[in-house]
Amino acid sequence: MTQSNPTKSLDLVFAALADPTRRAILEMLLEDDMAVTDVAEPFEMSLAAVSKHLTLLMRAGLIGQEKRGRVKWCKLEPDAMRAASIWMQGFGQFEALDLDGLERFLEAELGEDAEQT
């Protein structure tokens, strides 16, 4: 009856992503690791509220936290998104939107030996 682990994990990840504040936090962490206070700074809500958001992101596995001194550092854990991302890709070929553009981007990114099909 009870849903197995992977299902529950998808629940947590998708639920965590269903809030604009939390998505914004994840985007900020894409740039760099950040202290909790600095994460909270751009938002017009209390530090406690942001702290709760971080707790949810932690439970979903999307971020990790490490306390050094009195500062708690948050770092992105993008691997937690992989299963959810793959699940979604089962529903369509979203990459078909502009595969050429993506290819050009990846080639530029990976450089020389990227294309040899």
Place this chain on the structure above:
Amino acid sequence: MTQSNPTKSLDLVFAALADPTRRAILEMLLEDDMAVTDVAEPFEMSLAAVSKHLTLLMRAGLIGQEKRGRVKWCKLEPDAMRAASIWMQGFGQFEALDLDGLERFLEAELGEDAEQT
């Protein structure tokens, strides 16, 4: 009517996906269009409960419903997942790459339809 607020659209899609029943429904609809009663059949909950889930899926744009006779047919609308899927891929798939460049690419790709933050 079109979702005027792009952030809200990601909210709705991710929230809709955060429930195992709704994900299971979407997977069922991957096979074929289904009537509401048939969608509800495998689940150990009332028809009304499933109907509510379908309402949420509708609001998120993930399914469409068409009433023919007294039967309401549900069909998958996987395009509604696109923006969310692409948003996620900005985190998981290309970690080794230049993330700023990827962000610029995705922004250009999604246009104003999927800008969050």
Place this chain on the structure above:
DNA sequence: ACTATATTCAACCAAATGGTTGACCAAGGC
């Protein structure tokens, strides 16, 4: 017209979210 089927609606309930404020601990700086 009567009845059965398909689906939603309405009222209710319990639990979770997203936010607030104020108190609380922990770690530095002086």
Place this chain on the structure above:
DNA sequence: GCCTTGGTCAACCATTTGGTTGAATATAGT
């Protein structure tokens, strides 16, 4: 030691969610 800063905790509040049941609506079949 004392004060400030970093961060969580606890209690509270409003709203949403996920479920129930029973009544209501609409269409089909006979």
